[in-house]
Amino acid sequence: MSAVVIKCEGLGKNYHRGAVQQSALLRDHLSRMMRSPLSLFRRPKDETFWALKDVSLEVREGEVVGLIGRNGAGKTTLLKILARITRPTTGGAEIRGRVGSLLEVGTGFHPELTGRENTYFSGAILGMSKREITRKFDEIVAFAELEKFIDTPVKHYSSGMYVRLAFAVAAHLEPEILFVDEVLAVGDAPFQKKCLGKMSEATSMGRTVLFVSHNMNAIEQLCRRVILLQSGVVNIDSSDVRSVVTKYMSGAAGERQPSVWVNYSDTFQNQYFRPIRMAIVDDSGKDLEMPVRNDDDVWVEIKGEVMTADPALTIGYAIFDERGKLLYWTYQTDQPQVDWPIIKPGIIQLKSRFPTRMLNEGKFRLEFLASLHFRTWLLEPGAGSPHIVLSIQGGLSDSPYWMAKRPGILAPVIRWQVSGEKDRFRAPG
Amino acid sequence: MVSVTTRPPDGSGIAKVVPETMALPLPAASAIVRIEPSRGWLDLRLHEVWQYHELLYFFVWRNVKIRYKQTVIGIAWVILQPIMTMGVFTLFFGRLAKLPSDGLPYPVFYFAALVPWTYFSTALQNCTSVIVSNQHVITKVYFPRLVLPLSAVVSGLVDFAIGFVILLLVTAIYGIKPTLAALWLPLLLLLAMLTALGVGLWMSALNALYRDVNYVVPFIIQCWMFASPVAYPSSLVPQRWRWLYGLNPMAGVIDGFRWALTGHGVAPGPLMLASTVAVVVVLFGGLLFFQRMEGTVADRV
Numbered sequence: 185m186s187a188v189v190i191k192c193e194g195l196g197k198n199y200h201r202g203a204v205q206q207s208a209l210l211r212d213h214l215s216r217m218m219r220s221p222l223s224l225f226r227r228p229k230d231e232t233f234w235a236l237k238d239v240s241l242e243v244r245e246g247e248v249v250g251l252i253g254r255n256g257a258g259k260t261t262l263l264k265i266l267a268r269i270t271r272p273t274t275g276g277a278e279i280r281g282r283v284g285s286l287l288e289v290g291t292g293f294h295p296e297l298t299g300r301e302n303t304y305f306s307g308a309i310l311g312m313s314k315r316e317i318t319r320k321f322d323e324i325v326a327f328a329e330l331e332k333f334i335d336t337p338v339k340h341y342s343s344g345m346y347v348r349l350a351f352a353v354a355a356h357l358e359p360e361i362l363f364v365d366e367v368l369a370v371g372d373a374p375f376q377k378k379c380l381g382k383m384s385e386a387t388s389m390g391r392t393v394l395f396v397s398h399n400m401n402a403i404e405q406l407c408r409r410v411i412l413l414q415s416g417v418v419n420i421d422s423s424d425v426r427s428v429v430t431k432y433m434s435g436a437a438g439e440r441q442p443s444v445w446v447n448y449s450d451t452f453q454n455q456y457f458r459p460i461r462m463a464i465v466d467d468s469g470k471d472l473e474m475p476v477r478n479d480d481d482v483w484v485e486i487k488g489e490v491m492t493a494d495p496a497l498t499i500g501y502a503i504f505d506e507r508g509k510l511l512y513w514t515y516q517t518d519q520p521q522v523d524w525p526i527i528k529p530g531i532i533q534l535k536s537r538f539p540t541r542m543l544n545e546g547k548f549r550l551e552f553l554a555s556l557h558f559r560t561w562l563l564e565p566g567a568g569s570p571h572i573v574l575s576i577q578g579g580l581s582d583s584p585y586w587m588a589k590r591p592g593i594l595a596p597v598i599r600w601q602v603s604g605e606k607d608r609f610r611a612p613g
Numbered sequence: 614m615v616s617v618t619t620r621p622p623d624g625s626g627i628a629k630v631v632p633e634t635m636a637l638p639l640p641a642a643s644a645i646v647r648i649e650p651s652r653g654w655l656d657l658r659l660h661e662v663w664q665y666h667e668l669l670y671f672f673v674w675r676n677v678k679i680r681y682k683q684t685v686i687g688i689a690w691v692i693l694q695p696i697m698t699m700g701v702f703t704l705f706f707g708r709l710a711k712l713p714s715d716g717l718p719y720p721v722f723y724f725a726a727l728v729p730w731t732y733f734s735t736a737l738q739n740c741t742s743v744i745v746s747n748q749h750v751i752t753k754v755y756f757p758r759l760v761l762p763l764s765a766v767v768s769g770l771v772d773f774a775i776g777f778v779i780l781l782l783v784t785a786i787y788g789i790k791p792t793l794a795a796l797w798l799p800l801l802l803l804l805a806m807l808t809a810l811g812v813g814l815w816m817s818a819l820n821a822l823y824r825d826v827n828y829v830v831p832f833i834i835q836c837w838m839f840a841s842p843v844a845y846p847s848s849l850v851p852q853r854w855r856w857l858y859g860l861n862p863m864a865g866v867i868d869g870f871r872w873a874l875t876g877h878g879v880a881p882g883p884l885m886l887a888s889t890v891a892v893v894v895v896l897f898g899g900l901l902f903f904q905r906m907e908g909t910v911a912d913r914v
Contacts, residue, residue, distance in 0.1 A: 276649035
């Protein structure tokens with residue numbers, strides 16, 4: 185059993201809301217003191233706000249823990265306390281090991297300094313010694329791909345360059361415990377992938393990571409344990425990351441989120457096909473926010489890289505309902521062979537229209553399928569395959585008698601007519 | 614059906630060995646850091662500041678670099694400012710008001726005071742604002758916050774060094790030679806540093822709590838300048854108030870500078886001892902106050 189490296193006991197943090205609202209000016213404070221000297225000792229009662237209440241947990245060496253929750257749940261506060269940026273009001277914690285905190289991109293950067301100077305300072309403030317920074321300097325610059333610009337002032341950098349350098353510095357920290365807060369929300373997709381790759385490297389080297397994020401994809405892919413905070417209290421603490429994330433996402437009904445899966449890690453590797461992205465999109469390819477309406481024009485878009493163009497390569501998705509019941513599989517090879525989309529080596533992007541008004545309202549899980557027909561699964565449904573959630577609400581029917589959800593997994597709008605009449609409606613082909 | 618997942622070979626292929634002996638400004642691997650609410654007043658944790666001494670150096674280096682990159686005139690301003698002030702003083706206090714100058718030529722008299730005084734006033738001003746102006750760093754990373762006021766006080770030494778060289782030039786031009794008492798100079802400088810730090814710690818912590826403190830400090834510095842023998846010799850002060858006047862550590866520092874470099878003026882006397890004690894008390898109080906506020910300054914800033 186590995187050692188406990190983080191131990192929290194009854195951590196609590198309150199903020200005196202009154203103190204923040206009251207003037208942050210000394211002269212006001214002094215004049216108030218003059219007028220009513222006793223007010224100094226009276227603490228306004230309803231003005232305290234507990235960001236964290238009695239949080240106790242233990243993290244062992246090498247664990248990668250995701251910390252999720254709504255905004256204001258206390259995740260960042262907990263991280264700040266553990267990173268010693270602020271002190272708790274009650275309780276205590278013990279940390280064993282060197283801590284690196286990645287709470288923002290570009291800690292300590294100053295626009296007037298060059299990339300080189302900023303690298304040194306940022307590295308130093310994040311905890312590296314001068315010798316260490318010098319030793320890793322070339323690596324950092326190479327990771328950021330900024331060899332030509334390292335000696336120009338950072339104020340001339342594009343935002344992408346800035347982020348790359350900032351992350352390159354942070355990525356080369358070698359702490360025993362790493363605290364990461366939403367840092368991955370910046371940068372473009374290939375860069376984010378690089379960052380996460382570096383993070384996975386960190387975790388595979390036995391580092392303990394505490395990761396706060398709203399990016400459920402990243403949480404699912406990187407974390408082996410997840411803690412859900414709600415209003416300053418630990419709600420769930422479990423190693424069944426998938427179900428906690430699903431539960432959290434279904435509870436976060438108020439937040440409209442796109443339904444996207446992006447491959448951040450190096451799993452799902454094989455020599456034929458590597459999945460890159462899967463998303464629910466509209467006709468033009470733009471990500472759609474969940475929930476969608478049943479009569480919306482909804483497409484499933486899959487992006488991947490074909491390494492070997494085997495004719496037996498089939499790609500598609502499987503769809504399950506909320507209870508896990510399989511509805512159907514679909515592949516790009518289901519249609520007549522003349523209509524099969526051509527698969528060549530390289531990056532491919534396939535899309536298929538989702539049948540409108542077929543499924544009922546609710547949440548469905550679409551899992552990425554890929555296989556070599558009759559030979560082997562590359563991405564098998566139900567075996568950890570990447571998935572996204574399709575959430576349908578509304579748009580059931582134009583009929584005044586059908587406004588609310590009915591029972592049943594499917595909810596097609598079936599046409600009726602009087603027998604004996606000629607077929608009034610052509611069935612959709 | 615068989616599930617196939619294969620991992621590609623690791624691209625780098627180079628084993629990374631992390632030597633145990635890397636000097637890192639953070640606790641060793643097995644050290645346990647205890648996090649808890651602030652307790653007590655006597656929690657100075659100075660050893661921690663020592664652990665972070667490399668970071669202190671980095672802050673100073675960065676401050677100096679930024680300063681010199683931002684002004685077009687750069688180094689020239691460091692030289693110009695005290696020279697221009699000296700010029701103004703010479704004209705108004707010297708020629709027009711005809712204040713005494715301990716027998717020294719006016720430029721020497723004023724410049725010898727302005728070099729340590731400028732150091733003190735900029736150190737104090739920077740110390741006051743350092744926490745707030747570094748709020749973006751304080752809210753993201755841990756390091757003992759004491760490093761910041763220390764860096765403000767140390768950064769000023771670079772400007773001081775340049776000013777001091779000019780001062781030596783000026784005294785040489787007027788044919789004045791430093792006395793053996795010049796050996797006292799480092800101690801006098803140290804006293805100025807500790808005064809700036811002592812008062813600066815109080816101001817810095819208060820400024821993080823109440824933002825208007827920053828505006829009060831220039832006024833305090835102005836008054837303080839007139840309470841110090843910068844524009845006039847301390848011999849101007851009536852004998853019976855000399856003891857009160859002497860409690861001002863900068864009075865001792867400036868008199869000491871003049872005397873050490875030129876042999877003229879008032880030699881530091883027993884009053885220096887009293888002012889040193891005052892400085893130590895203020896410094897100690899400032900440290901306690903600052904360290905007490907340190908834990909929650911990230912919330913207020």
